[in-house]
Amino acid sequence: MTKKPSYEELEKRVRELEKEAVDRKRIEEELRIKDSAIASAIDGIALADLEGNITYVNDAALKMWGGDDPSEVLGMSALDLAQSREEAEEIHRVVLEKGGWSGEMAGFRKDGSTIKIHFSASLVRNEQGEPICLMDSFIDITERKKMEEELLIKDRAIASSLQGFAITDLEGNIIYINDAAARMWGTDDPSEILGRSALELAQSHEEAVKVLHEILENGSWEGEIAGKKKDGSLIIIRFSSSIVYNDKDEPICIVDSFVDITERKRAEEALKKSEAELRQLSSRLLQAHEEESRRIGQELHDGLAQSMVAIKVWVEAALLNVRQENPAGVAKSLETVVPLAQGAVEEVRRIARNLRPSTLDDLGILATISWLCQEFERMYPGIGIEKQIEIQENDVPDSLKIVIFRILQESLNNIAKHSQATLVRLSLKETDSNIELTIDDNGAGFDMDHVLSGELSERGLGLASMKERAELPGGSFSLVSQKGAGTTVCASWPIH
Incomplete structure (x- = not known):
């Protein structure tokens, strides 16, 4: 129980x-x-x-x-x-x-x-x-992964861009640069520049500070600025900078993009200088043309015109003797006319040779060079010329013959006027790919920077003219001179 x-x-x-x-x-x-x-x-x-x-x-x-x-x-x-x-x-x-x-x-x-x-x-x-x-x-991280992938693509694009990119804090201290920016500065290791102030890299610290203030005040800046590379050399960049803001519209950093325009600026400066020289050259060429026309006119007036006047006078005298049936007077007048006419012919030939030597067309450039050298030594007996001709007449294009003659003529004129030389070495030769003309003297030489800078002097005009003559047919021209060491002119043309 x-x-x-x-x-x-x-x-x-x-x-x-x-x-x-x-x-x-x-x-x-x-x-x-x-x-x-x-x-x-x-x-x-x-x-x-x-x-x-x-x-x-x-x-x-x-x-x-x-x-x-x-x-x-x-x-x-x-x-x-x-x-x-x-x-x-x-x-x-x-x-x-x-x-x-x-x-x-x-x-x-x-x-x-x-x-x-x-x-x-x-x-x-x-x-x-x-x-x-x-x-x-x-x-769900789909959107986050998409944003990460987009950011990664942007990061890789910036890193591999040929344009320089940099990020700095609001004080201008560098916290990121891409490879292109590092190479512009002169390094392969971006860590060498990270943490440094971008203001230190500007050629003018004062200008850099002013740019930074404008960025902070206006939110952005764009323009050209000069900087210093790692080795101290000059770099000129086209620079764009803007402030980056967070979601609360607060500034957090500065992003910069820039392109190296150093070579472009040098080319622009060279072009400006070339344009200025061209204007000066054109002005001087017009002046030289007028002076040459005036010289030729003066020579015709003083020489040929005077001879023709004398010939006219003696011919009129001969005609008068003919009417007076004075054979002796006619003979005397005509005998006087003959040397006057011969002198006039020689004067015309001399003027023609100065304008363009007939030997150039009749005998060629090699014979013309020999004639020009002989005339030079006759006029300037204290200056000797050593010739080294290693080219055949047929190997010189017709279009180059007058160019070679004028460069040689101008060089010899400069030597006679300025060099105080006693010896000129002339070389015209054919290499495997070029025709080369070299005129070298043992004279006083000159300061090239002084002669070639500023407005073109008479010598500067001649040098510019030679350079232009050499380069127009596709050749090159160089001139080397130093005080006390003589002058060397060299022109070269490719063989086609």
């Missing part, structure tokens, strides 16, 4: 049942709260059986997938939602073996589009330690 419990035992049992009911209610409330928390979590949360078949998804997970009803995805294999089935199977194996896995992976949405997630999976065990299911949580 079973013993009836005592009142105390019954009271104790009631209290135990009441406690169990309270504990159960508390646990149920905690589970309800956890279920609500999981269901309303921003992160996607899913449960799957040990084979990976989905048994639960919260609203966030369903939304990430692109579904409207959990039934659309329940029962599906989570492995089928991965972009790479092989990768998903490997993650599933690791979770079962090691109890968890975390990392980034790519999957498919309901519409087939790609989604990238940060994924954490863990093995859920019961009180006995036995695995009962899988719990997954994930965050």
Whole structure:
């Protein structure tokens, strides 16, 4: 017969049942709260059986997938939602073996589009330690990864750009430069310049400070500025700078972009100088043309015209003697006319030779050079000429003959007027690819910078004229001179 419990035992049992009911209610409330928390979590949360078949998804997970009803995805294999089935199977194996896995992976949405997630999976065990299911949580990082990829592309584009890029703090201290900027400065290692003040790299610290103030005040600046390279040499850059602001519209740094225009500026300066020289040369050439016309006119007036007047007078005298039937007077008049006419002919020939020697057309450049040298030595007996001709007449193009003659003529005139030389060495030869003319003297020489700078002097005009003559047919011209060391003129033309 079973013993009836005592009142105390019954009271104790009631209290135990009441406690169990309270504990159960508390646990149920905690589970309800956890279920609500999981269901309303921003992160996607899913449960799957040990084979990976989905048994639960919260609203966030369903939304990430692109579904409207959990039934659309329940029962599906989570492995089928991965972009790479092989990768998903490997993650599933690791979770079962090691109890968890975390990392980034790519999957498919309901519409087939790609989604990238940060994924954490863990093995859920019961009180006995036995695995009962899988719990997954994930965050949609598709947009973040897209932004990262875009930033990476931009970063690589900036890093590999031929244009220089730099980032500085608001005080002008360099915190980033790309490879092009480093090369412009003269280094292959950007770390050599990081941390330095960009103001130190400007040729004018005062100008750099002014530019920085304008950037900070106006938000940007653009223009040309001169700087110093690592080796101290000059660099001129086209510089654009602007302030970078954060989401709160607060300035955080300065970004600079620049292009090396040093060679372009040098070319512009050379072009300006060349244009100025060309204007001076044109002016002097017009002046020289007028002077030459006046000289020729003077020679015709003083020489040929006088001879013709004398011839006219004696011819008239001869005619008068004819009318007076004075044969002796006629003979005397005509005898006087003959040398006058001969002198006039010689005067015409001399003027013609100065304008263009007939030997150039009749006998060629080699004979003309010999004639010019003989005339020079006759006029300036204190200056000797050593000739070295190593070319055949037929090897000199007709178009170059007058060019060679005029350069030689101008060089000899300069030597006679300015050099105080006693010896001239003349060389005209043919190499494998060029025709080369060299005129070298042992005279006093001159300061090239002084003669070639400023307005063109008479000598400067002659040099400019020779250079232009040499270069017009596609040749090159060089002149080397030093005080006390003579002068060397060299012109060269390619053989076509």
